[in-house]
Amino acid sequence: MSARDYNAGSGHWVVLKYGGTSVADPENWAGIAEVLRARQSEGLRPVLVHSALSGVSDRLERLARLPDDLEREAIVGQIEERHAALLAGLGLESPPELTPRLQEVGRLANGLALTGEVSAPLEARLLALGELMASAIICAYLAQQGFDVLNPDARQVLTSRRTYTAHDPRRFLSAVCDSDFDDRLCADWAAHSGIIVTQGFIASDDRGRTVVLGRGGSDTSAAYFAARLRAERLEIWTDVPGMFSANPRIIPSARLLRQLSFDEAQEIAATGGKVLHPRCLAVARHSGTPVHVLETRRPHVEGTIVSAVGDTQGPRIKAISARQGLTLVSMESLGMWRESGFLAKVFRVFAELDLSIDLVSTSESVVTVTLDEPASVLEETVLEDLARRLESLCRVRILR
Numbered sequence: 102m103s104a105r106d107y108n109a110g111s112g113h114w115v116v117l118k119y120g121g122t123s124v125a126d127p128e129n130w131a132g133i134a135e136v137l138r139a140r141q142s143e144g145l146r147p148v149l150v151h152s153a154l155s156g157v158s159d160r161l162e163r164l165a166r167l168p169d170d171l172e173r174e175a176i177v178g179q180i181e182e183r184h185a186a187l188l189a190g191l192g193l194e195s196p197p198e199l200t201p202r203l204q205e206v207g208r209l210a211n212g213l214a215l216t217g218e219v220s221a222p223l224e225a226r227l228l229a230l231g232e233l234m235a236s237a238i239i240c241a242y243l244a245q246q247g248f249d250v251l252n253p254d255a256r257q258v259l260t261s262r263r264t265y266t267a268h269d270p271r272r273f274l275s276a277v278c279d280s281d282f283d284d285r286l287c288a289d290w291a292a293h294s295g296i297i298v299t300q301g302f303i304a305s306d307d308r309g310r311t312v313v314l315g316r317g318g319s320d321t322s323a324a325y326f327a328a329r330l331r332a333e334r335l336e337i338w339t340d341v342p343g344m345f346s347a348n349p350r351i352i353p354s355a356r357l358l359r360q361l362s363f364d365e366a367q368e369i370a371a372t373g374g375k376v377l378h379p380r381c382l383a384v385a386r387h388s389g390t391p392v393h394v395l396e397t398r399r400p401h402v403e404g405t406i407v408s409a410v411g412d413t414q415g416p417r418i419k420a421i422s423a424r425q426g427l428t429l430v431s432m433e434s435l436g437m438w439r440e441s442g443f444l445a446k447v448f449r450v451f452a453e454l455d456l457s458i459d460l461v462s463t464s465e466s467v468v469t470v471t472l473d474e475p476a477s478v479l480e481e482t483v484l485e486d487l488a489r490r491l492e493s494l495c496r497v498r499i500l501r
Contacts, residue, residue, distance in 0.1 A: 127190025249295025
């Protein structure tokens with residue numbers, strides 16, 4: 102049987118995504134290796150998609166915000182210590198791929214400091230190093246455990262398909278990639294008899310430049326890989342056993358939701374649930390890939406399954422959630438009542454600026470919307486342009 106015949110159109114692939122908290126703790130890795138062996142024993146081909154070590158992306162983002170020299174040196178030292186701690190916990194020598202990545206962190210941070218301004222392309226390259234550094238350690242550990250590891254660079258597989266204006270930072274910091282089935286990718290990876298380990302969060306644009314998918318991007322990357330491989334399922338391994346009816350840290354009596362439809366899970370995620378990113382679910386729903394949410398420390402505990410069907414016999418109200426850190430745009434006009442086309446005119450302005458509207462609230466004289474872009478990638482000039490264009494239609498207030 103050829104590699105192409107082995108997988109094309111079949112469900113032999115399974116994509117497992119492990120987040121930063123999972124991969125950073127040495128105690129988790131014996132369990133992760135056990136899960137990989139279990140999937141192989143089931144006749145599945147595992148693809149492990151991982152995040153940067155927990156806390157590393159935050160520190161890299163801080164470096165991009167131009168700290169002073171002393172703080173910059175301290176942050177670079179903390180990143181080195183984070184990886185050294187994982188190596189020590191796993192009993193590994195530093196793999197040869199790690200040192201050049203750590204050195205590149207310092208070079209890019211110094212480059213940003215010398216220019217005195219944040220460059221989105223340079224920031225994307227800096228942020229991508231978190232996943233690339235983690236990959237070096239993860240592959241070294243799994244090889245030590247006897248796995249035959251293929252470690253493709255995700256940037257060679259995932260390509261951004263969304264275009265922005267030349268200076269829009271979202272081009273590099275909140276990219277959207279192609280998720281169509283790729284039989285050539287299946288054939289190439291099926292030719293490798295072991296496991297595939299690759300990075301979440303990172304991709305490239307049509308010119309080969311590094312881009313990142315924004316926060317929650319590792320979940321989305323995993324969904325892209327699952328869609329392109331036509332995987333049997335996508336497993337999201339995290340620090341909780343699934344999705345709950347409310348935040349259990351706030352409401353201890355919240356119940357674990359065993360089954361959800363894509364629509365239900367998308368609403369929970371979009372309105373504040375932190376377990377899955379809504380962009381991940383949109384990709385999985387489009388490809389029809391079931392998503393299993395499981396707990397890294399308790400791999401045998403049944404988690405949440407998100408699929409096209411969901412639980413038709415369960416409670417009609419599935420969850421209560423809340424969101425913070427929104428960018429809110431309030432538009433007030435006493436003349437909008439019974440005015441034909443007012444909302445069409447307002448929403449056209451958002452479309453012209455390529456701003457995605459998330460939630461909408463309306464009353465007789467006020468329309469309030471939230472934006473679907475993280476505040477970190479919304480430039481002040483974009484919001485100023487939005488306010489200027491809307492002022493001809495209504496009174497505008499923008500609240501971060």
